[in-house]
Amino acid sequence: MRRLCHYGGRLPATSRYYVVLAPFLLVVYLLYVSYLSGTINNDGSRYPQQQQPLGLGQGLADEAEDNTVHAGLDKCHCKQDCRRCFRNENREGRARSNVEAVNGDIADGANAVGLESDDGLGDGVGAEAVLTTQGSVPKALGACRSERMLVNNEYTRSVYVCPSKRGNPANPQTQSQRLADGDVLWPFSFVKDYCDIPGAVELQTSGQVTFEHSRGRLYHPTVERPYTPQGPYMNFENSSVEARGQLKCIDGVEAVPRSQRDDKTQGQSYFYPTQIAQYGLRHYSRLKADGGDAKQVLVLDDGSGASRQHWKAAPGVLTYRSGRMSFKISAFKMTDIANTPGVVLEKSLKSPTKYHPNVLVLKMRFLAPTVVSIRLRVQYHQKHTMEPRAYTLRYYTGAVLPDTKAPLHCGPNSKDMLYLLGPEGDGGSSEARLIVRDLAVDSTKGIAVCKGLSGKGKNKLKDVISAVKVQAITLHGAGEVFQLHLNRSAHEYMFLRAADWFMKHYDAKAGGWPVPVKREMSKGLSALQPGWMSAMALGQVMSLLIRAYHHTRRTEYVRTALKATAPFHRLGKDGGVKALFMGKVPWYEEYPTEPSIFVLNGFMFSLIGLYDLFKVAAYVRGEEDAADAQELFNEGFKSLHTLLPLYDSGAGSMYDLRHFTLSRAPNAARAEYHVTHLNQLATFCSLFPEDATICEVHKRWLGYHQGHHVPRN
Numbered sequence: 001m002r003r004l005c006h007y008g009g010r011l012p013a014t015s016r017y018y019v020v021l022a023p024f025l026l027v028v029y030l031l032y033v034s035y036l037s038g039t040i041n042n043d044g045s046r047y048p049q050q051q052q053p054l055g056l057g058q059g060l061a062d063e064a065e066d067n068t069v070h071a072g073l074d075k076c077h078c079k080q081d082c083r084r085c086f087r088n089e090n091r092e093g094r095a096r097s098n099v100e101a102v103n104g105d106i107a108d109g110a111n112a113v114g115l116e117s118d119d120g121l122g123d124g125v126g127a128e129a130v131l132t133t134q135g136s137v138p139k140a141l142g143a144c145r146s147e148r149m150l151v152n153n154e155y156t157r158s159v160y161v162c163p164s165k166r167g168n169p170a171n172p173q174t175q176s177q178r179l180a181d182g183d184v185l186w187p188f189s190f191v192k193d194y195c196d197i198p199g200a201v202e203l204q205t206s207g208q209v210t211f212e213h214s215r216g217r218l219y220h221p222t223v224e225r226p227y228t229p230q231g232p233y234m235n236f237e238n239s240s241v242e243a244r245g246q247l248k249c250i251d252g253v254e255a256v257p258r259s260q261r262d263d264k265t266q267g268q269s270y271f272y273p274t275q276i277a278q279y280g281l282r283h284y285s286r287l288k289a290d291g292g293d294a295k296q297v298l299v300l301d302d303g304s305g306a307s308r309q310h311w312k313a314a315p316g317v318l319t320y321r322s323g324r325m326s327f328k329i330s331a332f333k334m335t336d337i338a339n340t341p342g343v344v345l346e347k348s349l350k351s352p353t354k355y356h357p358n359v360l361v362l363k364m365r366f367l368a369p370t371v372v373s374i375r376l377r378v379q380y381h382q383k384h385t386m387e388p389r390a391y392t393l394r395y396y397t398g399a400v401l402p403d404t405k406a407p408l409h410c411g412p413n414s415k416d417m418l419y420l421l422g423p424e425g426d427g428g429s430s431e432a433r434l435i436v437r438d439l440a441v442d443s444t445k446g447i448a449v450c451k452g453l454s455g456k457g458k459n460k461l462k463d464v465i466s467a468v469k470v471q472a473i474t475l476h477g478a479g480e481v482f483q484l485h486l487n488r489s490a491h492e493y494m495f496l497r498a499a500d501w502f503m504k505h506y507d508a509k510a511g512g513w514p515v516p517v518k519r520e521m522s523k524g525l526s527a528l529q530p531g532w533m534s535a536m537a538l539g540q541v542m543s544l545l546i547r548a549y550h551h552t553r554r555t556e557y558v559r560t561a562l563k564a565t566a567p568f569h570r571l572g573k574d575g576g577v578k579a580l581f582m583g584k585v586p587w588y589e590e591y592p593t594e595p596s597i598f599v600l601n602g603f604m605f606s607l608i609g610l611y612d613l614f615k616v617a618a619y620v621r622g623e624e625d626a627a628d629a630q631e632l633f634n635e636g637f638k639s640l641h642t643l644l645p646l647y648d649s650g651a652g653s654m655y656d657l658r659h660f661t662l663s664r665a666p667n668a669a670r671a672e673y674h675v676t677h678l679n680q681l682a683t684f685c686s687l688f689p690e691d692a693t694i695c696e697v698h699k700r701w702l703g704y705h706q707g708h709h710v711p712r713n
Contacts, residue, residue, distance in 0.1 A: 213671060213705060213706070213707065214671035214672060214674070214675050214705070215671075215672065216671065216672045216674075216675030216676065217235055217238050217675070218235075218675060218678060218679065218682075218702075218705075219234050219235040219678075219679035219682050219683070220682065221682060221683060221686035222686075226686050226687075227683045227686050227687060229543070229546050229547070229550070229611070229612035229615050229616050230546075230547060230550040230616075231288060232284070232285035232288045232289055233281040233282075233284065233285050233543055233544075233547070234285075234608075234679055234680075234683060235285075235679060236278070236281050236282045236284075236285040237282070237285035237286045237288070237289040239278070239282050240282075241257065241275065241278050241279045241282050242257070242279070242438070242441045242444075243444075244275075246259050246260060246261060246272075246275070247259060247260075247275060247445070248260040248269040248407075248408065248445065248449075249269070249407060249408045249419070249442070249445040249446075249449075250437070250438070250441060250442065250445070251271075251407050252395065252407055252419040252420045252421040252422065252437075253407075253420065253421065253422035254271070254497070254501055255436070255493075255494070255497040256271065256276045256279060256280075256497060256498050256501045257271075257272070257275050257276055257279050258270065258271060258407060259271070259272035259275050261517075261519075268517075269406070269407065270516050270517050271501075271505075271516065272515060273502075273512075273513040273515065273534065273537040273541060274534060274536055274537040274540065276498050276501055276502070277498070277502070277537060277540035277541045277543075277544050278540060279494070279498050280494070280495050280497075280498025280499055280544045280548075281495075281540060281543060281544050281547070283491040283492075283494040283495040283498070284491070284495040284544070284547050284551070286489070286491045287491035287492055287495060290489070290491070292492075293487070293488075293489045293490060293491055293492055294487065294488035294489045295488075297357040297485075297486060297487060297488055298357050298485065298486040298487075299483075299484075299485055300345060300473070300484040300485060300486065301325055301345070301481055301483065301484040302323075302482075302483050302484075303320070303323040303324040303325055303481060303482050303483060304320075304323065305320040305325075307345075308320060308325075310345055310346065311325075311343055311344065311345050312343070312344045312345075312346060313327065313342075313343040313344070314341065317329060317343060318343055323482065324365075324480045324481060324482050325480065325481040326479075326480045326481075327343045327475055327478065327479065327481070328367075328368075328477075328478040329341075329342055329343065329475075329476055329477060329478065332371070332476045332477070334371070334396070334418075335412070337371060337373070337394070337476060338392075338413075338416070340476060342373070342474040342475055342476040343474065343475040343476075344472060344473070344474045344475075345472060345473040345474075345484075346472050356467050356468060356469055357486035357487055357488050358438060358439045358440040358468045358486075358488075359436065359437070359438050359439070359486065359487040359488065359489060359490045360374065360435070360436070360437045360439055360470075360485075360486060361434070361435075361436050361483065361484070361485040361486070361487050361490065362434070362435040362436075362481070362483070362484055362485075363432055363433070363434050363435075363481075363482040363483045363484075364432060364433060364435065364479050364480065364481050364482065365431065365432045365433065365479055365480040365482075366397050366433065366477070366478075366479045367477075367478040367479050367480070368477050368478040368479070369396070369397055369398040369477055370396075370397045370475065370476065370477030370478065370479050371394050371395065371396050371397075371475075371476040371477060372394070372395045372435075372473070372474075372475060373392055373393070373394045373395075373473070373474040373475075373476070374392065374393040374394075374395075374439060374470060374472075374473055375390070375391075375392050375470070375471045375472040375473075375474070376390075376391060376392070376393065376439060376443070376468055376469060376470045376471055377389070377390050377391075377468075377469045377471055378390075378391050378443050378447075378467075378468055379467040379468075379469075389415075390415065390471075391415050391416075391417065391443060391446070391447070392411075392415060392416045392417070393417050393419070393437075393439060393442055393443065393446065394411070394416060394417065394418045394419070395418075395419050395421050395435065395437065396418055396419065396420055396421060397421045397422065397423065397477070398420075398423070406420075407419065407420050408420075408445060408446060408449055409449070410446070410449050410450040414450045415450070417442070417443070417446025417447070417449070417450065419437075419442060419446075421435065432480070432482055434493075436490045436493045436494070438490070439468045439470070440468045443468060470486060492551075495544075495547075495548070495551075496548065496551070496552070498544065499544055499545055499547075499548035499557065502541050502544070502545060502560065503545075503556065503557070503560055506560055506563065506564075508563075510531065510533060510567070510575065511533075511563065511564065511565075511566030511567045512533055512537075512538050512541075512563075512564045512566070512567050513533075513537060513538075513541065513564075514530075514531040514532065514533055515528070515530070515531070515532050515533070515534065515537075516530055516531070517530055518530050519532070519591070521591065521593050522658070524658075524662045524664070525593040525594070525595070525597065525658075525662070526593050526594040528591060528592070528593065531575070532572075532591075532592060533567045533575065533576065533577050533592065534577065534589075534590050534591065534592075534602065535567075535568070535577035535588035535589055535590055535592075535602060535603065535605075535606040536590040536599075536601075536602035536603075536605045536606055538564050538567060538568070538577065538606060538609065539588075539605045539606030539607065539608060539609025539610060540605055540609055541561070541564060541609070542561045542564060542609035542610065542612055542613045543608060543609045543612045545557040545558070545560060545561040546558065546561060546612045546613060546616045547612075549616065549620070550616075555620055555621075558613075558616060558617055558620045558621060559621070561613050561617070562613065562617055562621065562625060562626075562628075562629065565610075565613075565628050565629050565632060568588055568606075568610075568632050571592075572589055572592025572593070572594070572596065573592075573594065576592070577589050577592050577606075579592065579596035579598065580596075581596070581598060581639070581643060581657075585639050585642055585643060586635055586636065586639055587603060587636075587639055587643070588602075588603050588606040588607075588636055589602070589603070590602020590603065590605075590606075595661045595662065596661060597656040597657060597658045597661055597662070598643070598656055598657040598661070599655065599656045600647050600653070600654065600655065600656065600669075600677060601655070601669075601673060601676045601677060601680065603636070603640070604640070604677070604680040604681075604684075605680070606636070607633060607636050607637060607640065607684075608680070608683060610629050610630075610632050610633035610636065611633050611687070613626070613629040614626045614627075614629035614630035614633055617629060618630075637684075640684075640694075641693050641694070643657075644693070644694075644697055645697075646660070647677075648697070648700070648701070649666070649668060650709055650710040651704055651708075651709035651710070652668055652669060652674055652701075652704050653668075653669045653673075653674050653677045653701055653704070654666055654667060654668055654669060655667045655668065655669040655670075655673055671705075674701070674704065674705060675705065677701065678698065678701055678702055678705060681694055681697060681698035681701065682698055684698075685698050
């Protein structure tokens with residue numbers, strides 16, 4: 001103002017030009033900023049920001065227009081759309097792509113992977129969506145700039161826009177810059193959360209990135225390896241039942257899993273028929289896949305006296321006679337057993353192979369309460385660092401563990417883990433007893449107890465046992481040792497112990513194997529009281545017992561399996577597993593609640609068990625005895641054809657039908673359960689290849705697993 005007054009109210013000519021041009025320059029500047037921010041099309045027309053394509057071309061923007069993700073609602077639409085940006089390149093839903101070198105060595109910056117988009121989503125801007133696992137512009141991408149991305153007009157996220165400098169694909173030397181103009185780098189953490197993608201991006205040592213939709217493995221029965229009642233159970237040889245958080249430990253008396261459900265059973269473990277059946281089926285499948293158990297690796301003592309020099313004991317405590325090693329030690333206290341001298345084996349336990357044998361095989365006659373102590377060094381993965389730790393496993397043959405009736409107990413120094421093996425003699429002191437223990441599994445479960453961990457989520461043990469090396473074996477008490485080995489596997493023993501558990505614990509009144517604990521269900525469903533039955537458990541027990549018959553030729557396995565068809569004829573409220581959809585369509589319930597929820601995977605497992613049973617029982621017991629199982633299967637398979645379309649979401653499968661029976665939000669199957677559905681349908685498609693309905697649904701659902709969805713109108 002002072003300068004304006006100085007010129008007598010008039011500006012110089014140059015200043016007057018600036019004043020006249022200022023509004024025009026401001027408008028040009030605002031238009032330019034709007035163009036860069038993506039709110040104006042090239043032809044001058046405007047469109048809402050929430051429809052702006054996120055660097056993947058107008059094709060994706062057109063879909064985003066109909067699939068705006070509202071706060072709290074979510075990720076379902078994006079889950080259907082975003083996966084189309086990634087091309088899966090093998091049958092198990094994994095997409096692989098070589099790490100792109102952008103402006104130099106990508107290893108110096110972020111870990112990025114270029115995954116080509118399909119279905120024409122790349123037209124207009126570029127044909128690649130590039131992910132990065134870091135949040136800052138990598139040094140190798142120095143030409144890129146950071147920009148703000150507005151997501152559905154709700155929140156912002158940083159992305160990285162890079163210039164276009166493509167090389168010659170035929171000449172690897174010119175492949176230093178591979179991003180098309182307008183392509184963006186998306187942080188993978190954003191893509192994973194926003195698009196609700198399961199699995200992870202994992203960098204392999206080969207310089208390759210593996211993008212997984214699911215950790216579940218697909219089952220592909222073929223002409224060379226079709227599904228049969230005597231073969232491996234689907235792809236259960238790849239399962240790891242013992243690693244589950246709900247499995248508390250392998251019981252020392254019954255040699256089968258004991259289960260737990262966080263705090264819902266007040267810390268008490270119990271025998272869960274479904275888990276025991278899956279444990280047996282896993283070891284049977286592993287036995288078949290491996291062509292038998294691995295041969296013994298390390299013989300520590302065979303009772304011949306050849307290993308006598310390796311044992312350390314006081315004079316007169318240890319003797320050999322008639323193919324056995326006898327020992328007797330005076331009374332000991334469990335509270336001070338670590339300081340009590342015993343019979344110690346300190347022979348070099350180094351494995352002659354690169355594999356560490358982790359299965360203890362001990363055949364022994366117990367003449368008094370005895371403790372077998374295994375001092376070992378456990379190497380496990382903790383916070384991505386391999387840390388070896390020393391622990392001691394103790395197996396006790398008393399009636400109960402000191403100060404507790406639990407099957408597994410942590411010692412006073414938190415590094416002693418005690419397992420109850422039951423009363424000495426296992427039926428009489430004159431009988432030798434075979435004890436087989438997987439030391440890696442026992443160590444994992446013992447560490448969990450000592451750390452106060454159990455169940456799932458935050459309360460789950462995250463340390464994974466990678467190796468177990470036995471350092472010493474100590475005996476306290478009195479007994480006779482016939483053999484002491486360290487083996488690589490004992491699948492046959494574990495499979496048969498599971499099958500024999502069901503023979504021993506069959507409940508004639510219930511017609512099967514009731515679950516001994518209460519199970520709380522979701523809101524609106526009745527709780528399952530102790531003694532409830534599960535169709536899934538019954539079906540998998542049938543599959544296990546039929547395989548036990550094939551392995552041993554003992555027909556009592558088939559007879560017991562045939563008895564287990566009784567609950568299929570009773571409604572859930574009457575102690576059975578049958579339900580009626582709309583009062584007409586029969587269904588076999590995994591959880592017989594009121595009202596019924598019609599769980600899909602449990603129903604199909606029950607059908608597989610009925611199929612195994614009637615196929616084998618027909619030639620073992622005769623067609624008349626097998627008729628009931630066959631009729632139940634036929635009736636259930638017809639119901640599967642009727643209701644299967646109700647489980648199709650167009651981009652995945654439903655776990656159950658509670659959205660129908662409870663009028664609430666659908667319970668979509670997570671990725672692992674969707675893989676289970678695929679494996680079950682693959683089994684039926686292999687058994688009935690002419691069944692167009694089942695095979696077509698399997699093909700369509702396999703597409704969902706690979707990121708596709710049905711067309712929209």
